[in-house]
Amino acid sequence: APVMAETLTIATVNNGDMIRMQKMTAPFTEANPDIELEWVTLEENILRERVTTDIATNGGQYDVLTIGTYEVPIWAKQEWLVPLNDLPAEYDTDDLLPPVRQALSVDDTLYAVPFYAESAMVMYRTDLAEAAGVTISESPTWTEIKAAAEAMTDKSKEQYGICLRGKPGWGENMAFLTAMANSYGARWFDPEWKPQFDSAEWNATLTDYLDMMTNYGPPGASSNGFNENLSLFQQGKCGIWIDATVAASFVTDPTSSTVAENVGFAQFPNKEGVDNHGNWLWAWSLAIPASSDAPDAAKKFVAWATSKDYTAQVAEAEGWRAAPPGTRTSLYENADYQAAAPFAAMTLTAIEGANTQKSSVQDIPYTGGQFVAIPEFQGIGTAVGQQFSAALAGQMSAADALTAAQANTTREMARAGYPK
Amino acid sequence: MGSITLKNVRKAFGEVEVIPGVDLTIEDGEFVVFVGPSGCGKSTLLRLIAGLEDVTSGGISIDGKDVTDAGPAQRGLAMVFQSYALYPHMSVRKNIAFPLKMAKMSEAEQEKRVSHAAKILNLDSYLDRKPGQLSGGQRQRVAIGRAIVREPSAFLFDEPLSNLDAALRVNMRVEISELHNSLKTTMIYVTHDQVEAMTMADKIVVLRAGRVEQVGSPLELYSRPANRFVGGFIGSPNMNFIEGEDAARHGAHTIGIRPKHWKLSQAEGEFPGTVGVAEHLGSDTFLHIDLDNGAHIIARAAGEFPVHHGDRIFLTPQEGRIYKFGQDGLAL
Amino acid sequence: MGSITLKNVRKAFGEVEVIPGVDLTIEDGEFVVFVGPSGCGKSTLLRLIAGLEDVTSGGISIDGKDVTDAGPAQRGLAMVFQSYALYPHMSVRKNIAFPLKMAKMSEAEQEKRVSHAAKILNLDSYLDRKPGQLSGGQRQRVAIGRAIVREPSAFLFDEPLSNLDAALRVNMRVEISELHNSLKTTMIYVTHDQVEAMTMADKIVVLRAGRVEQVGSPLELYSRPANRFVGGFIGSPNMNFIEGEDAARHGAHTIGIRPKHWKLSQAEGEFPGTVGVAEHLGSDTFLHIDLDNGAHIIARAAGEFPVHHGDRIFLTPQEGRIYKFGQDGLAL
Amino acid sequence: MATRQTQSLARLMRAPAIILLLIWMIVPLAMTLYYSFLNYNLLNPASTSWAGWFNYQYFYTDPAFFEAIWNTLILVLGVLCITVVGGILIALLIDKPIFGQGIVRILVISPFFVMPPVAALIWKNMIMHPSYGVLADVAKFFGLQPVDWFAQFPLFSIIVIVAWQWLPFATLILLTSLQSLDGEQMEAAEMDGASALSRFFYLTLPHMARAITVVILIQTIFLLGVYAEILVTTNGGPGNASTNLTYLIYRAARLNFDIGGAAAGGIIAVILANFVAIFLMRAVGKNLD
């Protein structure tokens, strides 16, 4: 190695795209022989714990962080992240999809660059729908979804009409339920930061969710998260699955999915009369902590890892379908990609439709789509998620779960000193 | 009642034959001691009688009833173990009452029997202690108490005194003898200490490598040992053996002379030697003497005998007190 | 050299005074035995001499040099423990050489001394075994070997034979005596067995509750006990004591008669009684007799004495063999 | 053994261990105590302020708090029951003459080597999973509806996993104890006419009392700290059904990054643990010498 080698310690989440990236860094290290890369790959929750502790204590263990749209605005406000407005021209910041770019910026300053991004949409089995004699429109309502789910359910064949997240966690069931609530016209807080679980909208959301899941959902749904539902869907046990758009590439991958040929896509549902499709937006992004001792090398790296070149490199190695989705306009304009990824258009629609600045149709004091971008949300969201999961497991009623959620959230918000 | 008969009892552990075949009759009320060197099969024989081991072949009957296949509890015997085998977490009272409880005896009857046994054994004041709080002798008594309450047809003792110190051993020896005198129950007592055997037994069974060498009263064995082994085993200090020419002179392959049967002289005698250690006990003196013919012998003199390390001494066996053994070891 | 002097040595464990104050002089080359009942402070006294415990007050000097504050290693003494305290992970050779190694002696010198000690103790063929592969007596000898090689100014033994069985104990007793005869080094030997004390000692120190009751040669103690305690402690079987009227008749508070000093008769005598257990040893007979005056005594008859349980018997003390003690226990 | 010199040496030799542990205990404990009186959120360090007793009050009034204490109790007692009873039975079994005793013992102790997160992963995904788990396959084989263990019996499921990890420990201690039972005592009881069952209850069980004490003492120390199994499987849910005290603190510290609250919880846990400890030492320590 050269004399002045710098080592970048990169914290990544252990999902497939990030791991693929670890294996494809040759062009970068060849171009930058003075930079060595050290990887810390951890499961999402552990990664978040580790990274948060480190950045909050100014530990300086990492030079590049993999974080989501939830952390970016919070951490940027604490001045924990290095601003990324000075990326080179060839990076083409303007090519980033506007909602994504906006979600990663505070006051128009970019604090993280997206590795891949996702919204949520409906994935369903076209063959089952046909057999059951139902159709799902491009932009379905919840009523339509429920009817389709009912029609596709055949428990004797281990075939369940609908699979939704049930595993507790702010990034698990609460991501889905928050998005669903948004589409029902509900909100987390009113402008005075008063929790709204006692509202009719939330009641309707949870009641319908429980209704669908108990009647048409798979067993053990209260411990199903993204991964579990993905497996179920790939094995043909789900009629409809509403979840992150990245799933599309997995369910249509014939090497791991038994139903790859028969997947249809639709926009995230809404309730009749409510013009809101959930506003789910998540981007796994790369950011540089202010405590890094090699911010310049780190900038080079994040720019490379989220560049068009990297996308092309992945496409070349593994085909266009595997390209990290959801971040750049140019990708969606690429004909090869469109051809390889039948879900491209719907994904783009979903992402472009997401408004994280105002996710509810009612007035709200917060930003964030399927979450609330305040530091306390992880704790609150998870606690509420526990209640809703318990309701799904049949251990309490919807009303009780909402009451508990309301009490808990009120308590936590008071403790955190809201309204501020 | 408690007569026990062994008919050609054999015992092998796997390939190893430990008891090659024993016939033995024990009369009701007898105090029988099994004696022999370590590993000769005393414990095994006792355990066969107790039913803790199965015989390989042969039969055992108690009071004329065949019990060869009966379990230990059915034979109506009681055993006192070398380690006492008290139940450490139970009080003395509970220990003694345990066999009665197992026999589902009424509380009142249990109480009666326990206090009776405690009285006999002087355990009254310890009834509520745990075994761990007792001295060795007291524990031994508790073990005996546990045996007594069952009113067994015979008691079996396996080296019950070997864990006690010398002084206590003497006391307990007497206590057990007295117990036998008062209960008159058959007792079978295993030891490898010939003093115990001599002082306690009505009948001694000398075992060697699983075979019965001689059966008889202590004095019979002392005065008419059937062979050299028994002669050497019975009597303390041990019989002195002289072989070769000096023995041939008395017409035997080996002659045996007991330590107290020497005439000692500082002037002349049959066997000249040098005094090694002289042990002065006040009442007696034991002289360890290296004979000029190479033998090492022990002589006992009554009272004080004024010799010291290195003195010359001459020994002559007392008339008629010479035991003579043939080449095969049998008494002539 | 190895004379040891204790000057008003006191030892207390916390509140408890175990040795209230002992003055004692041990001459070079003497074999001194500390004897006394269990718990009387024998081990404590020995450990004070060894330096394993600190004295509470008083002084200890060895060969005239004050060693009260010296550590155990500096006192030039060697100790043989009751449990042998061999190093189980070292071969016999290494065990014996250990003190030499600690003294940084040359390998050659170590080797020489070890083989010398091994020869004396007949350990040659076991030098490469581990202690676990030895019998009790052999272990005992290794412990002694480890003491010998240092050529200490004195040996300390703490009940070295109490873990051995009866027969072995007799042998080892003789061996240690022979060792003393050949080495002529000072030895201090702790035991609670008075037979050991009598047979081995040049000088016996009788202890009781941390106090010295009498110091003297075995025969002195046997024939002229300073008080009733010593009289009762020395001699086997123990001296019989008779109090009250019968004693007053002989002009004492208590009289003591040794078991062998009775004249036995089946017709008449001073003390009538009933035979309890009769222990027939062949060479002697021990009679346990309940006197009509309530005392329980033991009489020893030479050879066979033909009485049995329950027989009437009459005893008379032999002339001039009566020990007389005052009310305070002191000999009159 | 006890000259003044050895006593002072002993003091010297004890010192390093004691001092190290004192530091290890006191420094973090003091800092924790200090934090417990602060409003201190790691994500918002700027607004740190003095909180007084607020953190304690807040922790104490948390509806999850008493549930967590209750769950902790059930978890510890449940695991203790399963491991002690199971351990005794298994120990009795493998003490019997069997072929391949060595291998059986190896198999039985194996779970002790599995790190808690791995154990939880294996049980969660491969054994208890309602669709893919072996238990589900078994249920299906018998035509039954698979049980969703973590949703329906969350605490019980965790008890099973933890008990599985600690069963080898209990078994081995109890087996060792069993093997040290004096054979002559058993024979004496047999001669006394005691049946096999009586022998077990009157002799074997009392003999094992000390070993059982050790199992209880050591396991309690470790069981009070169980959290990885919960984190991996149920995340404390559904609701708070499987949240124990340690996990509650974990949640405060690692999800909410509420340093003050977690510190207060930690202090409460230390106090409770010491109550348990004192109680254990009193009740159980006597048995230990």
Added chain:
Amino acid sequence: MARAVSQNTKIGYTIAAWLVALLIFFPILYAIITSLKTEQEAIAGFDLIPSFTLESYREVQSQYNYFRPFMNSVIIAIGSTVLALIVAVPAAWAMAFAPTKRTKDILMWMLSTKMMPAVAVLVPIYLIFLKTGLMDTRIGLVIVLMLMNLPIVVWMLYTYFREIPGEILEAARMDGATLGQEIVHVLTPMAVPGIASTLLLNVILAWNEAFWTIQLTTTNAAPLSAFIASFSSPQGLFWAKLSAASVMAIAPILIMGWFSQKQLVRGLTFGAVK
């Protein structure tokens, strides 16, 4: 006790014992089997006969170089245990052979330090580690795990030492050994079985520690607990891969445990039961 058991009874016991043993071992066995399956087989339902592919292992290895965390685990586990022994041997000597009235209290206090929830003191420790430069170093973890296990090590050694008759140490003292020589030449060799089992048990406890090892490391010192944390919830349920990673994480300690079974059994009893 000594009565021979009939062959039939023995076979009966054997069957029962093997059943129980296999039941207890089953989760581990099934993880091993699953790790040899393909992903499709892994979720295809109960099946004890895999296709014996090493694909999952290969994939795990390509994603995360196993060797470094493995070495870290070895060094940290052994290092912390050895360090703990060095501190604990003198302390245990003092407690066993020169006990005071408070010795038992001190021991119990030591054990009670283990009851503090680690997560409550994470931030202080984290800050200390940052300040002292111990973060992400093996030596840092060695120290923490040493302190964590010290109470248990002291306790175990104490119980072992107490079985050694004090007379032997006194004999050494009479023989002129200094305290150091006494410990090195006599006490330690005699306690070797006890020390070995203490060592083994604590290596296992340190190996399986999964809180501090993850929180206080990033790359250089990250042991196998961090390794497994990077596989525990991959996108999609790759159970064969997860099983392979699990097996890789536990295999070294499992094998060590199997081979040192005898000593370990003694160690597992914490020296408290003879």
